Amino acid sequence: MKGYRKYFGKKILWFFITLIAAVILNFILPRLMPADPVSAITGKMASGMTDASAVQEIYKRYEAEFGTNKPLLQQFFIFVKNLFHGDLGTSFSQYPRKVSNIISSAIVWTICLQLPAILVGWLLGNLLGALAAYIRKGFDKVLLPVALFLSNVPAFGMAVTLLVIFAVKLKIAPIAGGYAFDMIPNMSWRFMKSVISHYQLPFWSIVLVSIGGQAVGMRSMSIYELNADYVKYARFLGIKDRKIVGYVFRNAMLPQVTGLALSIGTMIGGALVAEIIFSYPGLGSTMYSAVTAADYPLISATTLIITIMVLIVTFLLDIIYGFIDPRVKAAQFDA
Numbered sequence: 001m002k003g004y005r006k007y008f009g010k011k012i013l014w015f016f017i018t019l020i021a022a023v024i025l026n027f028i029l030p031r032l033m034p035a036d037p038v039s040a041i042t043g044k045m046a047s048g049m050t051d052a053s054a055v056q057e058i059y060k061r062y063e064a065e066f067g068t069n070k071p072l073l074q075q076f077f078i079f080v081k082n083l084f085h086g087d088l089g090t091s092f093s094q095y096p097r098k099v100s101n102i103i104s105s106a107i108v109w110t111i112c113l114q115l116p117a118i119l120v121g122w123l124l125g126n127l128l129g130a131l132a133a134y135i136r137k138g139f140d141k142v143l144l145p146v147a148l149f150l151s152n153v154p155a156f157g158m159a160v161t162l163l164v165i166f167a168v169k170l171k172i173a174p175i176a177g178g179y180a181f182d183m184i185p186n187m188s189w190r191f192m193k194s195v196i197s198h199y200q201l202p203f204w205s206i207v208l209v210s211i212g213g214q215a216v217g218m219r220s221m222s223i224y225e226l227n228a229d230y231v232k233y234a235r236f237l238g239i240k241d242r243k244i245v246g247y248v249f250r251n252a253m254l255p256q257v258t259g260l261a262l263s264i265g266t267m268i269g270g271a272l273v274a275e276i277i278f279s280y281p282g283l284g285s286t287m288y289s290a291v292t293a294a295d296y297p298l299i300s301a302t303t304l305i306i307t308i309m310v311l312i313v314t315f316l317l318d319i320i321y322g323f324i325d326p327r328v329k330a331a332q333f334d335a
Contacts, residue, residue: 008319015315022307027079030299031072037092037294038062066092066297079300089297093290099301102286107305109178110275110282117203121210122260128211129218130249133226143215150212159205159277166201174198176279202278214256221252257317272306 042059063069066089067078082089088099128147132140153161166173179185179194225231225248234244275284283302290298 011315011318015311018311019308022304022311023080023083024076026300026304026307027076028072030294030296030303031075033294033296037296038066038068040293041092041095066090088301091290091295091298093293093295093298099297102298103283103301103305106281106283106286106302109280110272110284113199113202113275113280113282114206117206118210118260121207122214122256124207125211125214126218126253126256129215129220130222130252132215132219133222133252134245140219144219147212147215147219150208151216153209153212155205155209156273156277158209159202159274162201162205163277173201178281198278198280202274202280205274205278218252218256221255222249225249225252257320260317 038059041062042055060069067075070078079089086100088103091097091099091102094102125147128143132143132147163175167175174180174197178198179191180198183191183194185191228248231244231248234247235241272282272284272287274280275282276288279285283306287299287302289295290302
């Protein structure tokens with residue numbers, strides 16, 4: 001028990017240290033951008049006005065409302081205080097809409113798209129990698145080059161390729177959006193059919209990129225385990241191959257479980273690019289529009305939400321790994 005407490009204690013400590021660093025960076029980095037979003041809002045609100053003093057008054061009012069006229073350190077403490085109350089602020093680019101409202105509508109689309117895609121890519125990749133290692137011969141000779149190719153295709157490249165082939169050329173899939181532009185979200189079958197139709201290309205663009213890396217990793221680990229001494233000894237003892245293979249693939253899966261956490265992390269990078277290319281109404285498109293408009297509160301909120309999601313998943317997988325990996329267990333008992 002002492003070893004487990006030490007192991008879990010370290011993981012929890014690093015979780016909170018990383019979370020604090022993420023909050024600080026998510027506040028500071030957007031505010032290093034040279035743009036002045038308050039000027040953009042003032043320009044919209046004061047359109048057609050010729051009185052310079054009136055425009056200046058509007059600018060000062062919005063500056064005071066968003067707190068950009070305060071010192072950066074004071075803004076940070078206000079930001080942290082508001083976070084504890086669940087207040088993510090007001091969007092600059094979509095004023096007067098609250099950031100929490102924008103995030104809550106976008107995050108559902110991102111989770112429904114990316115988590116299934118990452119899990120399907122992970123499962124298919126590991127299955128194909130295990131089969132390639134066990135069957136070898138022709139299956140492996142075909143799978144390995146294909147897997148290597150897919151693992152090196154950038155997410156935006158795969159998304160653009162699928163978009164051009166299936167949406168532009170073949171016209172069998174919608175070009176952009178999460179549903180038809182002339183529809184209002186509802187629970188009708190017509191709307192759900194439109195959502196599924198728009199879901200296909202972003203989903204498969206993420207799955208196909210995920211499969212390659214997982215297949216290569218699982219194949220390498222499985223070949224290593226199949227040539228391990230315990231496998232040779234078990235076969236020498238006459239243990240059935242089916243039973244041996246079960247242990248082999250269980251051991252080979254351990255690093256892949258950690259790889260799943262890293263795959264979740266692709267939501268920050270490549271997988272979000274797919275949302276942007278397909279104009280899918282998730283966090284990727286929201287973040288892109290926030291960056292182009294220098295919307296500090298919205299940028300901070302989207303990156304912080306994604307960071308927290310990745311941290312939680314990584315933390316949970318580390319804890320699970322501590323239970324299922326015999327080597328971690330041994331290290332805990334030795335502590």
